[in-house]
Amino acid sequence: MNYIKHLTGFFEKVVIDKALNPTHVSLYMALFQFWNCNRFKNPISINRDEVMRISKISSKATYHKCLKNLHSLGYINYEPSYNPFKGSHVILFNFSEDLKPAPKSERKLKYEPLVEPVSVQALNKSCTSSETGTEQAVVPSINYINKINISNDKNVSNLNEQAKKIEEINNSDLKTETEKEKEKKFREKKKEEFIVTSSIVEKPTIEIVKTYFQENNFPELEAQKFFNYFSSVGWLVGGKIPMIDWQAAAQNWIINSVNFNHNTDTTPTNRPKHLNTITDKNYAEPL
Incomplete structure (x- = not known):
């Protein structure tokens, strides 16, 4: 099986099918990886935790819902297994056969370049015809430009307001510092006045x-x-x-x-009694 043609056919169906969302595509790509490891043989046995980890789906309810949607829309054939020791089976269909070969009139020449040189801004071909195009124009509208200008003006005004607030805070800090200095000078002045007035007191003779x-x-x-x-x-x-x-x-x-x-006044009242001895003492006598 040509897996490139298979994926091409799958994404062609995704473009047409409006019932699919990115979670469905992520889940199918995870199943396709299991199918690739199984050499594209059906059916394949899957493990819920592994498929959720690869497809980046964190909710079990979302996983089962997307799996049933892919089954009902004909992308896979899901055969659930209610045995915890046995994995569920999934059959993937080959979409490479759904691709139709392009007619000879639409085929490109052998040596024709794959990318055409673009000298001006690329526009949708439907917009260049006399009919009204179904897709959105590339050129931005005037309303969009006005919205951008208005948002820029709002950002500038917000920055000006923030600058004013910062300036007010700085001014208030300067005012508090000047007030503290004034209070300090006032206390020093009062202290000096107190010392001067105190020194004026008459000294006694x-x-x-x-x-x-x-x-x-x-x-x-x-x-x-x-x-x-x-x-x-x-x-x-x-x-x-x-x-x-x-x-x-x-x-x-x-x-x-x-x-x-x-x-x-520490006059001793009871003086200690000192021993009176003589130089010629007879140590044979008792004390």
Whole structure:
């Protein structure tokens, strides 16, 4: 059997038959491959999973439907087997005999070229005659061109809108950064103003400090220590922040000094009893 003529005859039937779809053609080509491996002998035994894998059909319902359609349309003879251990049988018909030889008037010359040179755009011959052609014209219509132009305009407008949105986002980011910088500068300015106003507070003299310590029944020596210490650090608390209320600092000084003196008073009450020995000790005597 000439399989080229067979496939040619099959595809001629496919062109005419409107009941077929690409799934039918794919399934038939898979069956044709099995028939080819069987050296074109009928019937052939098929395996459903193998045929579905080759024809790229993933649904069992679609597979059985297309197989029955090919049987009913006369492309194959399907003999199903309901035995799971025995494959179904399919008989394929030879379509090479259906081809009719072309008449001598339509045959080409021996040395005639197979492809005619085309110098202009190829059109359907039915469109060149005075009658109306049944096929679609090759030249694009004006409506189609207008649709393309409209779609291009829409794409351009969409791109412009996206660019505007990106620009707005960038501007908003810049605004937030400038606002953050302004807030930072404002905080620094407030801090400087606080330091300046704090440093303007009047510093006490040694006489005022002594009077304050005496009013709190505290010796003048501690008043002198308090005044000397904070004068040496520029009346700064912790060496950084200017002192606002020196009287509150003096109260803390008094409280801490009282606790310090109480804690440092570690006079031993029970002294350990040391052993008293002499140099000329007789080690034969008991202790």
